[in-house]
Amino acid sequence: MKFITSNFVRCAVKSCDGTEGSFPLNFQDCKLQLEEQEFNEEFIISMLERLDWSALVKVASQLGNNAIPPQKPSLDDINEVLLKDLHSLLLETQIIEGKMICDNCQHVYYIKDGIASFLLPPHLAK
């Protein structure tokens, strides 16, 4: 699972819809891997406005990266270095194994082989 996905995924349980704890999920015991990807400047810029920066900072610190600036970089002070950094963080960082926990319902979603399982047990599926 790419790091960028962590900024969008929320709890799948219906009763967690729209609650504050359902996003972002808490990441625990994660194994990371770097995988090279083609750099696409335009895509990073278009994603930048969509990112929830506080969630990004929170998840990054859970994964052991505390060096992220607390403020979202504005469109004016974008430069190549910053975009390259964002690219390697968002697209090249892969979460191979780990757990995601919803703050609201405490349901644990497991990540295995880079694939997150969002299948719900029958009592939560309705």
Place this chain on the structure above:
Amino acid sequence: MSRPEQIAPPEIFYNDIESRKYTASSRVQHIQAKMTLRALDLLNLEEDKSHFLLDVGCGSGLSGEILTEEGHVWIGMDISADMLATAIDRDIDGDMFLADMGCGVPFRAGTFDAAISISAIQWLCNADTNTNEPKFRLARFFNTLYSSLRKGGKFVGQFYPANEDQTVQITSAAKVAGFQCGVVIDDPESRKNRKHYLVLQAGSSARPLNVDGMEVEKMNGKQVAAQKLTKVSKKRLKAMETKKEYIKRKKILNEKRGKEVRKDSKFTGRARKARF
């Protein structure tokens, strides 16, 4: 031809053997690629720009490959673990989730530019366990899909409806969720090559869907609805028929069959004078 939907639930039907067979078949590959390109054509995204897409029912990534080739970044979800395992073996570029679309699309509001789905959403009409209620699953899917798309976000989903009812069921669920909705049918004359594409749009967009076949299907939908109405009311009409109407109908029928029938007059079907 048997439909996989009638054989087993998707996570069981697409087991290890079936998913490898499916992915290795050059015929399937060709059809999937063609349908993905057609879906992208209908989506009418800005060219030369990479978008953030969702692929519902991504399977082994046959459709995702095309998305990557077109320069898009995508997230796929599928219910079959074996299909996803095949995708890992094939080194697919997108992010994949093991998830059931009937339980909703687990992404926050405004995530995706657009979404596609190839040969998947007909599975939502299945009631294969005692907890599966197609109506609720369809509603849950379309509601969460709607919120996960950006404003003006679009969805194109190729699907194989088992019958007209399923098409109506799916489109009405999408409408209830708030989508503008239509069905494009490619090759409508050919029973074998006919392809249905559900096209949805969430709100208005600067680049609307590229739909040229829309009008025809809309009329079809109306026709179907009208036919249904008459079908129901025909039965009822017969029950509500008066004696006179009954006689007239029978006379026309017998005339058609070549029997000798008295000419209609002003006395036809009239009640007789009371006598004792």
